[in-house]
Amino acid sequence: MKNKPIKIFIVEDNDVFALTLKADIENYFDNLLLNIQLFKTGEESWEKFRTEKPHVVILDYNLNSKISDASDGSEVLVWFKRENPEVKVILLTSEDSTDIAIQSFRNGAFDYVVKNEAQFKKIHISLFNVFNLVRLENETSTYKNIVIGIVLSLAVLLGGMAAIRFVPMLLGN
Template identity: 30%
Template sequence: MHPNKNIKVFLVDDDAFNLTLTQQQLLNLGYANVAAFENGTDCLNNLAEKPEVVFLDHTMEGVTGFDVLKKIRRVNPDIFVVMLSAQENMNTAIDSLKYGAFDYIIKGPQQGNKIENALERITEIMVVLKKTKLPAWRRLLSFI
């Protein structure tokens, strides 16, 4: 297994079918260190496990994806958060990125490919970041 596929990944989706589907897609890609949560609160309560990537459903009952995203960014800005949504709304995608999401993926037939692409980009960034000694917020600015 490629060493970068050992990263800790959290999945958060209140739809059990989508949660299982996404988890299986990650397993098929070789990512075995995956924790699944059916709501944002459980995800936030487990951030001490130090996930490196969080795939986060946008529309959830109770605590919304935006709420979880904002709290993750406050707790640990080094976590890569990828929003997953059934909404093809440009404003929602822009807001996700504005609040600190790394990417915005629309659920559907191409979801697996888009997840793989996002993880490849994240892995590339992680390799570069490990080579530098700058604080994370400074390192991310170098990509802009």
């Protein structure tokens, strides 16, 4: 987490909003190493999503306002979660709809932010929670690796000690 950048994809067809959001996140979390990439549609982001495995995706719900045949955010969310269940997806919507919220959480969204005056502050809170979760997951993974290492070392040590007991027998004493 300290040395590797946190990868964030912003999938949003409004360039002004996407650029502002990127600048806002970089400014607000300036103590973190971030790698933020922008995409206009889910289709455009798909190859990079598969190869780069971002930690977080900020995904607009209405992705077809300019490119009419683009898949909407709810479909793209399903692709992303199917490809990488670990990815944290924050869905952005323009309307405060309970149905969309429930559907999003059912499909694995980490959070759901309505675009309004407080949108950037809400995204900060959501990202703050994501970053804490990613850090905890990384720490858990590190401790898990340490425990596995200790267990393996003990096994080698004990196995070695057991083998030493047979050395005299093998030497015919």
